[in-house]
Amino acid sequence: MTRNVIDYLNRIVNICPDKTAYSDGSVSLTFRQVCDQSRALASFLAGKGIYKKPVVIYMQKSPAEVAAFFGTVTAGDYYVPVDDTMPFEKIRMILDNVKSPLILCDEKTIGDARAQGLDKEAQVLLYSDTLDTPVDQEALSDIRGKALDTDPIYIVFTSGSTGTPKGVCACHRSVIDYLEVLTDVLKIDENTVFGSQTPLFVDACLKELYPTLMFGATTYLIPRYLFATPVPLVEYMNRYKINTVCWVVTALKMISALGALDEVRPEYLHTIAFGSEVFPLREFRKWRKACPDAEFINLYGPTEATGMTCYYRVDRDFEDGEPIPIGKPFPNREVLLFKEDMTLAGKGEEGEICIRGNALTLGYYNDPVKTREAFVQNPLNPFYPELIYKTGDIGRVNERGELVFVSRKDYQIKRNGYRIELGEVEANVEKLPEITSAVCIWDNDKNRLVLYYVGNVEERPLKKILTEKLSDYMIPNRIVRLDKIPQTPNGKIDRAGLKKLYLSKRK
């Protein structure tokens, strides 16, 4: 039984040491190189006495960043990925939360880290400078011997409605449990060639990084800019014979909506997993036509339950307007639908999707209050401690017995695959001295985030300020200044009224 994710690496390095494990097309690392780098970093950390600590990895998406993750885990620490696309304010909030002793950077990010004064919060180091550390086999064996599968591997940060991101902390046992069921459903083997789309600071990248170690597969970390140019993107996939993708719907949609599938086909693709958003049928059909022999799998799951919770293998056509189901839970996790009164929803009834099982993460790092709100005792079981995670998503079971995602309970949206609390955008805008109040609405049809505000600043200059303060994916598409924010008779923000106003003006 595997109890530590690093066991996958230690096993595969003896089977296919010279095979490419991770590549971005220009820089590649073999399994041997990944193993050597991670053991050097782990020995460095052990030498510094950094053990059972969060280690911030501030690097560009690259094979080296992946090796840095594994090195951190080998040292008995847990990685906290941040990214060169994140605004510094968010990085600072993350540092505040995790209080890491060390920030590992690459050549590009180290300049930014120093310029922003991050070296006052923790030691800032170049990852590459740790790689000549001699391997301390004794220390590493000792660390491995003491490790439990309930120890953390990583903390990844998601949007929080108060403006402060929440750090979801996951342990070996949850990740291993997930990897075993996921790779079974996706039929991963040594011939799998992944094309990774998601950033490495979200848990979505588990789907490629670890199965690569389990099976000796290969992952291409596709350069981000290619996702703006669909034909070169598909050509890249064909050049490296990419056959398996687990992408956010937005990325697939971009390729088909711009007409790229008429120009070039992804020749090797046989497994297309998608998630994070609803796949519009019009675009989905274009994909099925372009890749008629491929398997399409819809995935659903919150970060708090480690990767994905449910899957649905697309096995039929859908009528216009019919949502593609999220199917059923992977083995060893259960989905319970609770109504407002915390009784179970009956057949066809809507309820909040709640999850139980090993997949539940350890909770929000350094935030017991928010953890207790979302991870609660199973109301069906008063007899012994057993947690469920309340997703805040509403679902129902259809006539075929398949689980269907209906909507969000609150003001959380999915944009470009990212989870955004409208409240977080609003809270960040309202922090600006020029702003009196701010309200966001989401236009699901057009994929548009619209910001309404009252304040002493024009629309364009405000957008300019926001590009510095917010993550790219949180920047509104439209910004509208108002004299006052409309209110409902009992004094609440009239979101429905704003939405009507917006729709009446939409072309």
Added chain:
Amino acid sequence: MEELLEILEDLHPEIDFETTENLITDGILDSLDIVTLVSEISENFDIAVSAKYITPANFNSAQAIYEMIETIQAEG
């Protein structure tokens, strides 16, 4: 060109599009921007921008985008 700059500045007011290059390769224009941009260009210049035109070379600067629009118009 004015019209194009207007569209681009609406997307990213913080960027000086008359001088900035590598809009795609430096990640300034992301996939959502491209989808919006292509639909606005199609609408405002009354052309169809097919996928084969959407390359880093054609979108890396305002000048390059403008030249692409002229090429498509000439093909008319």
